[in-house]
Amino acid sequence: MEQEDSFQPFARTDREAVIQTVVWSLLLLSIALVSWFIWSAEYDAPHVLLSLPLFIGLVALIWYDLRRYRLPNLITYALILAGLGISAWYGLGTLCLHLFGAGIGYGLIWVLNRFYVSVRHREGIGMGDAKLVAASGAWLGPFALAPVLMLSSAAGILLLLIYKWKMMLDTDQKPGADLVPFGPALCLGFWIVYFAWPVFAGKII
Numbered sequence: 001m002e003q004e005d006s007f008q009p010f011a012r013t014d015r016e017a018v019i020q021t022v023v024w025s026l027l028l029l030s031i032a033l034v035s036w037f038i039w040s041a042e043y044d045a046p047h048v049l050l051s052l053p054l055f056i057g058l059v060a061l062i063w064y065d066l067r068r069y070r071l072p073n074l075i076t077y078a079l080i081l082a083g084l085g086i087s088a089w090y091g092l093g094t095l096c097l098h099l100f101g102a103g104i105g106y107g108l109i110w111v112l113n114r115f116y117v118s119v120r121h122r123e124g125i126g127m128g129d130a131k132l133v134a135a136s137g138a139w140l141g142p143f144a145l146a147p148v149l150m151l152s153s154a155a156g157i158l159l160l161l162i163y164k165w166k167m168m169l170d171t172d173q174k175p176g177a178d179l180v181p182f183g184p185a186l187c188l189g190f191w192i193v194y195f196a197w198p199v200f201a202g203k204i205i
Contacts, residue, residue, distance in 0.1 A: 035195035065183030071128030083138030101137030152189030
């Protein structure tokens with residue numbers, strides 16, 4: 001099995017990772033509750049029920065990325081297969097469309113990373129992130145990838161600013177402390193679009 005990352009940076013303590021994961025989890029739950037409150041009529045029962053295992057998977061990814069700067073294959077592959085399995089339930093056409101979305105999602109991140117490596121001569125984004133984007137394509141389809149990536153990028157920039165601010169205050173920096181995990185931002189973008197897509201997809205596609 002391939003390694004998600006070749007470099008092992010400083011890992012947070014369990015306490016730090018748990019606290020930050022709880023904050024991210026509360027943010028995800030708040031988004032879900034607000035969405036249900038505003039657009040409850042737009043969701044069918046399967047959409048609501050499937051949000052629970054998706055939530056668990058995304059929270060697990062957030063914790064692991066905050067703790068180890070990696071997204072484990074076991075969870076990302078499980079999300080990809082789950083997304084494709086759910087798509088298959090709605091018919092062959094939906095399955096093919098979402099399979100294409102997963103491929104486009106992975107391929108886009110792979111190409112961007114290869115370009116970054118050719119310019120900077122080091123990895124810019126892990127392939128675990130590429131698999132997570134592929135999972136969003138498997139669950140949501142190719143047309144949802146653009147909003148997922150835009151929201152994730154915005155969240156990633158905000159996260160980067162927060163990390164830079166913390167670095168300015170921290171005089172005892174450890175190796176790799178300047179690295180910013182992108183997984184939580186991707187999970188946030190994935191989650192927001194999961195709830196927003198049933199509302200706006202008909203107006204976009």
